[in-house]
Amino acid sequence: MASMTQTVPDSTTEHIRTPLAVIHKLFSMHTVETEYVATDFGKLAQSHFQAVFADRQALQQVPVYDQGRKITPGTLVRFRCMVQDPAYGEELHLAVARMTNTATGEERCAFSQYTDAEHGLGADWEV
Numbered sequence: 001m002a003s004m005t006q007t008v009p010d011s012t013t014e015h016i017r018t019p020l021a022v023i024h025k026l027f028s029m030h031t032v033e034t035e036y037v038a039t040d041f042g043k044l045a046q047s048h049f050q051a052v053f054a055d056r057q058a059l060q061q062v063p064v065y066d067q068g069r070k071i072t073p074g075t076l077v078r079f080r081c082m083v084q085d086p087a088y089g090e091e092l093h094l095a096v097a098r099m100t101n102t103a104t105g106e107e108r109c110a111f112s113q114y115t116d117a118e119h120g121l122g123a124d125w126e127v
Contacts, residue, residue: 012058015049019076020115022048027111042113097127 015022023045030041053059063069065077095113100106103124 012052012061015052016062016076017072018074019049020074023114024111027109031109099125099127101125 026045026048027041030044053062059078062076062078063071065071065079071077095111097110097112099108099110101108101124108125
């Protein structure tokens with residue numbers, strides 16, 4: 001497997017501006033030579049971001065989200081909140097979908113964890 005420092009950006013700025021792009025690069029590297037395992041990748045992504053933001057100076061670069069500040073969608077932000085679990089039930093989320101192109105037979109893994117974005121693979125692709 002390729003070294004992460006060669007293919008995944010190591011700049012704090014890129015991790016803040018485009019965190020999903022960084023996660024997708026990590027995911028691509030993780031699935032190149034291994035069978036995808038969701039728990040393994042979650043730990044890998046967590047470890048990677050913890051390493052990037054390990055020192056206080058790097059963490060202070062992450063913008064604070066508040067109502068009066070304009071922040072580009074998709075930016076990593078920090079904010080204070082309280083998490084409350086009303087225990088209404090469980091939600092299922094498909095973290096990865098194995099997609100097949102019906103015209104060519106090509107297979108891809110579409111990663112959708114941490115986002116609600118459409119993958120836009122087109123009409124010839126099915127799960």
